[in-house]
Each structure stands twice: as C-alpha cells, then as structure tokens.
Amino acid sequence: MARTKIDYGIDLGTTNSALARMEMGEPTIKKTDTLKDTMPSCVGFNKKKSVLAGDPALNVFRSDVLRASRTNSDENNFFIEFKRTMGTDKTFPSANMGRNYSSEQLSAEILKKFRTLVTDEDFRAVIITIPAKFTANQTDATMRAAKLAGFEYCELLQEPIAAAMAYGLDVANKNGRWLVFDMGGGTFDVALMRVEEGIIKVEDTEGDNYLGGKNIDLAVVDEIMLPLLAEGYAIDSFLGHSDKKAHLVKALKNWAEPAKIQLSFAESSDILSDADDFPDDDEGVEIELDLKLTREMLYPVERPIFQKSIDICKDLLKRNGLTGNDVDSLILVGGPTYSLNLRQMLREQVTNKVDTRIDPMTAVARGASLYASTINVPESMASKQADLAKIQLEVRHESTTVETSELVTIKIAASSASAPDGMQVEFERGDKAWSSGRLTIGDLGDVIDVQLEEGRANFFIINLYDQSGNRLQCEPDEFTILQGTKLGSATLPYNFGIEVSDADSGKLVFLALPGLEKNRSYPATGVQSGLRTQRAAGPGVGEILIPLYQGNDDADKTRAIYSEHVYDAVIKGDDLKSFLPVDSPLELTVNVVKDSVIRMKAFFPTLDDTVTIDVETENVQTAHSAEWLGEEIGKAKRALKVLTEYGEHSDPTEVEKLCQSITEIETSLDQAPSDYDRRMQVRNNLRDILRKVDRIEDSAEWPATKEKLEETLNDLEDYLSRHRESLNPAVVERAEAALRQFSEQVPIVIRAQDNRLAKQLTEEIDGTGFALSDALYGVQLYIKILRDYDEEFEIHDWSDRNRARLLINQGLGMAANSPTRDGMRGLLREIFSLLPESDQPTDHVKASLN
DSSP states (O other): OOOSBOOEEEEOOSSEEEEEEEETTEEEEOOOTTSOSSEEOEEEEOTTOOEEESHHHHHHHHHHHHHHHHHTOOOOOEEEOGGGGTTBSOEEEETTTTEEEEHHHHHHHHHHHHHHHOOSOOOOEEEEEEOTTOOHHHHHHHHHHHHHTTOSEEEEEEHHHHHHHHHHHHOSOOSEEEEEEEEOSSOEEEEEEEEETTEEEEEEEEEETTOSHHHHHHHHIIIIIHHHHHHHSOOHHHHTOHHHHHHHHHHHHHHHHHHHHHTTTSSEEEEEOOTTSSOBOTTSOBOOOEEEEEHHHHHHHHHHHHHHHHHHHHHHHHHTTOOGGGOSEEEEESGGGGOHHHHHHHHHHTOSOEEOOSOTTTHHHHHHHHHHTTSBOOHHHHHHHOOTTSEEEEEEOOSEESSSEEEEEEEEOTTOTTOOTTOEEEEEETTSSOBOOOEEOOTTOEEEEEEOOTTEEEEEEEEEEOTTOOEEOEEOOEEEEEESOEEOOOBOSSEEEEEEEOTTTOOEEEEEOTTOOTTOBSSEEEEEEEEEOSSOBBTTBOEEEEEEEEEOTTOTTSBGGGSEEEEEEEEEGGGSSSOBOTTOEEEEEEEEEETTEEEEEEEETTTTEEEEEEEOOOOOBOOOOHHHHHHHHHHHHHHHHHHHHTGGGSOHHHHHHHHHHHHHHHHHHHHOTTOHHHHHHHHHHHHHHHHHHHHHHHHHHHHHHHHHHHHHHHHHHHHHHHHGGGSOHHHHHHHHHHHHHHHHHHHHHHHHTOHHHHHHHHHHHHHHHHHHHHHHHTHHHHHHHHHHHHHTGGGSOOSSHHHHHHHHHHHHHHHTSOOOHHHHHHHHHHHHHTSOGGGSOOHHHHHTTO
8 A cells, every 4th residue: 555644653762662553543553573562672783694673682682791791701792772872973893793883773773673564565754753852963863774774754753742642642631731751761851732722832842861761770780789799799800890890780780670660560579690690709609699679679779860850840840930730731651650659759749640541662652653644755755656557546634633524635646547537436434433425526626524533533444436336446545634633843952053252251152043942843043143253264265164053941151062063064265255354244044944954054244145054963972081071070070169159149059959960970970981871971961060050150250259359359458457567668568559559440340340350350469468478477378378288188189199298298397397488489389280270379379489
C-alpha cells in the first residue's frame, strides 16, 4: 500500500527505543523480534562482522562487560547509551570492525533494525522524537542518523509534545494546562502545555540532556554496591585505578539497573551473581554479589536525582508565573517515572494531579505515529511508490480538527488516464457507524462532509466503484482524521543569539536576537540592528566573523562561552562588493525555518550590500579533559568566593546553593574522570553555574564596588587621622595630598557608575593605605601578612603548594631571627606570585614592595 501520510513514529531512546505505526486509525506499537514493545538501544559487531541490535546485542554487551572486569580489557564491540553523546566528538572503537563509530552511526543501526521489523512494506518516511532540549548540532546528528538508516524523509518531534499527543487523544478534558514530565534513560524534559478546545500549544520547555535513569544506576553502584563490596572484599586496587574501577562499575551496572526497575513494583530486590562473573579481589578471593537492595535503601540515592528534575519543573512554573495548583494534569513519561518514590515527591512538591493513564514506555512512540498520520509523504516519494495499475486519487482534508465534521475533497488524479467514466465513491468510517453512501465523482471532483467520532483518530475506508457497481482498486484507499486534538506549531527550545563585545565590561557576551526567543513558533525570524564590524574587510582582504549561539533563558548578557556554539558565520572580503572600514554598521537577520535549517543575512548599509549565509549545524560538542574541567571548577569556586564578599548585594542563599552545586559536580567528576558522558554532564552543569554567577555579578557588582570604594576612602582618612603623629611629616604630607585628590575623584566616579574606574581608584587608595602601614610598621607588617597566610594556608589555591609552604615557613623562621626589610619584601613578592590572580594583592600594594 502506498501511504499518503508518513504514519510511522520512532522514539529513539537512550536505554530503549520503540516504533509505532498507524493501523486503521490506531497508533500501534510494532513488536520487536523478541516480541517486546520496546527494543534496547544497544548495537554491536561480532567477529563475523555482523551487526547486532536490540536484545541480541544487549545480551552480548552484558557478557562483554563482565569479561572486561575480569581481564581489565579495553576491547569493545558492543555499545549502549550513545544517545547521550549525539552531536559530540565521542567515538566508539570496535576491535572486530577495525574502525570507530560515532553516536549517530550507532543510532542509525537502531533505526535500520526497526525498518527490518516491518515486513509488509518498505517505509522510508518517518517521524523521530528528540529531547526538548536537544541543541542544533544534536538535532542535526539525529537527522544524519536517519539518513544513514536509509530514510528519504524525516521530521523531528520533541518527545514531550509526542507524549502530549498520545495523552490528548484519550483524555476527556480538552482545556487547561498540562505538565509533561519526561524522564528517560538518559535525558529529562518537562514541557508546559496550554490546551484550548483540544488545540495543544507549547508554552515553555526545560530539561537536562544528561539527567535520567542512567544517573540513578551509577549512583546505586557508587553509593550502595561499591561500599558494600568494600566491606566484604579487598578492592583497593580497583577503586584506586581509574580503568579497573570503570570496568567494575560497568559490570555492576548490569545488576543495578534491573534491581532499580524491580523496586518500582516491589519492596526489595535480591542481587546475586554467578560464579566467575567477577575477578578475584586483592587477596585472591573471588568477588560475588549477594546483596538485598530495598526501596528504603534506594530512596536516599535516587532522591537527589529526582529532586533535580523536580526543581527544574518548579523553576519552569515559576518563570511562567504559575504553581502546581495551576496545572490540570501532570503526565508521566519514561521508565523512571514508574518509581513510587518519584511519584510521591511529585505529589508533595508539584501537584497531586499526577496522571498515570498512558503507558510511560510507549507514549512517545504512539504520539509520534499520531503526529505522523497528519504529515503528508513528500510528493516526490509518493509518486515513486504509486502503483499505477490502481486508480490514483487526490484526497485533501485537514488531518486534525476540533470540529465534529470535516470536508474532504476527492478527485481522480491526472496520472490515472485509464480511469472509467461515471465512477462512484463511498467513505466508510472504520467503526462502521457512519457512511457517506455512494456518490458519483464529477470531472472536477467532489466534496464530502464526513462525520467524526469525538476524541479519537477517525479511520475512513475509500470504496471506489464503476458504473456497474464493481469494486475498483485505488490509491489511497484510506485516510485518518484526528478529532479533538490539534498540535500547534513547534517552538524554539533555546534563544538564538550572537557573540558581541560588551562596551562596559569588555566581556564577549551572548546577545539574544529579538524574534528568536525561546518558545517562538517555527518558522521564526530574528533581526538585530545597531551592530558594528570589528574588522575591516573587502575584496582580497580581511573577513568578518559572526559567532551564532543557542542559549538558555538566563543567557542574555552573560559570557557567550557559557552557551552552546552553533556556527561561526564567516564573511570573507571577497564576498563584499567593495571595501568596508572597521566599525561599519551591520544589520543581521537570522531565519530559523525548522530544525537544522537556519539562514543568515548580513546587510551593510555603508555598501548597500547583503550577504546570505546558509548555517551549517554539523559542528560537534567536545567533552574537555578532566584536568581542564578541574581548573574551570577552581575558577568558579574563586568567582563564588568573590560573590560572598559582596555580602548583602548578592543573594547569600543563591550563592550558597551555587557553592553546593559546585561541590556536587566536583564530586561527580572525581568519581569517573575518564567517563566521556560524565565530563559532558559536568561541562553543562558548570556552564549553568557560571551563567548564574555572571548574572549575580552584573546585578551586585556596582553596589558592592561603590561600597568598597567609599569604605576604602573612609578607612584611609581614619587611618591617617589616628596615626598622623607617629608618621614622618613628609609621609603625612604626601598622604594628605593623595587623600584630597581621592576625595575629589570618588564622587565623580560614583556619579558615572563606572565599575572599571571605581576598581582602579579603590586599588590606588588601598595602595596608599598599605604604604602608610609599611612606613609605620615596616617588617612587623610583613610578619603579620606571613602569619595570616600561614593560618589560612588551606583555603588558598596555590599554583605550587609545596613551594608556598616552604616560603612561608622560611619567612616565619626569618621573623624569629632579626628579619631584614628587603629580605621579607622579596619573600612576600614570591609568595604572591604563587596565588591565583584574583587572590593576589593589588598592583599598587605589590609596587610598594619593590
């Protein structure tokens, strides 16, 4: 049968995937080759170079990870959870195939497997679901996977929206707000839906592409299984060796995941291994698992992970001015939502209107197929698949409606040259409760008003007859209209923006493009005028760079590097019709047509010239090294320390939460520094923290800077007043002159609210104060500084801790034995050099020691 609608939907999941097809008006899950509704997202390559996918691959994978834990072997041929690294540079080396695979190449094998499960037709058009928070390059990677799998046409649909389609078809209440809580094996999304008379519109989305059931599995291993093993076995060599620990963790996850699933339905789960499943411990004793995991033991382990998802929900509601009381239904999607612990937490913290009516495991695939039944197969594909031995019809109608009847037009297609005259057509609803009766098709076709059953997919059979009443074969011979549910346009999951230099701070910040804000419907257009070129360019010389980013709600005016880079649009000098000087005006237009289809236009008024750029979204994300991430975490901690010094000017509660978050991601990194997925998760979480730090700095920096400037000036005036008689008259004269100058400058800087000048002036005043203390106390001042560093040694992030300790001890020794002024000054200068720049004294203080 040649389909006129796509009809097929695939939920391409991290842990499990599912395929659904519209059959006689019903979204029907296609069983796997092991007769399951879902298929494990596992792919592997055996020694015969055959590709395995689904359950057969997962069985071998589990055996392989046990073997790897025994032999400490890094040879891999079977892979799971690769969806979490879609759109990244992560590769999976297969020893049997002698090559590396990307995440999209492995995903393509899952999609190919689904195509083999359909034996009655060759489907090459499909709807594939993606997390709501997939970035442009992750989206593009999914489209590449579909192409590699042999699909000629593919559209993407956000997973929460697909679930809402499945839910909305069956639910009686077609009005209100729905909150779709979608936690899968590897990703988490929450979507706020506004439903009016069955028309579903996405109001807002949020999520975390590295939060899901996998996090719970690893937490069970790290916090329950490994500590229990350490009590009964000598496993220090495993815990102290990153590779050996990684192999052991993968092996233990084989038991952690099914035990976690069982605890969604039972109070306890026995974890038992077979002989020879694990290697011997450090003392030669064979490691065996004989554990009882209870729901009570699991709760404190999974609670922080569930809490993070719930906090995301609450933040989403808050920024939309809502609470859980405003939600009419909270719809659960994904395997982890079977957890009774999670459901109770949702009832307590979000809303008691938790709806469990749809199957969390198949809702997304079913919703995708429902959506697919509303999308036409491209004309080029339909014409290739047409069986010209059958009479070709043109049938036009609305695919979704909230009305109880719908007009359907039908005519004989021009390609059906052999169609007999006087043909009659009858539309018969699938439930046999309504029929149009036989109607003669005129030369120009006909319009038939079909009656719809409310709240369901209405399936109609097309019966075609000749003048003698003989049944004729035709294409299409059926159609479906969804009644009661209609999906609004898809929306942008992120703000689109560009990187620009902030005039005040000099930071390279994210500038959101008006018109391309998050939740705008596709297609969307953003226009930004008032831009200036940073370089000169023209035929044969120079180029202009416009970096395009995707950012969260809080990204605007924060550093662009904390958002997701999409593409660097480069306008070469040869693209311009004449020379363009630096600082020339530029107007930028960015049009987001749909997922992965982005176009830019740069208009230069000086030249009256427009350059058009097709944006490529094939860039891949990179997981930085654990060492680099550790350094960035250190920088974030120092930035948070500065925020604590802002006092009441920054929200202490918010700063404390960020400090706690930094500690958590540092612990997460320490647990598995070699795990690519873990590093990506740390990178994303670190970006979220740093954006919030930027935001707090922007709001608190000027009040705190102004206060510090005024306090420093008052301190200098007070110090000079108290110690004037003890100081050399020449020193007093110079200090009073400086004080008069500072007193004139401070009000001017405050009126201008210039952060940069205020900080410079504070440093100058502070330097003058230090010089007075130096003149008054000399060596005793240096000794006090040394003792302060000795007492607070552990809180400083020394570049060379051993050297810093040695120098401080050396200075304390000098202090006890007639220290010289020059000797102590030289020692302090070297100690200062071992501190991070943010912790070092000001240049004016350091200059006074020269």
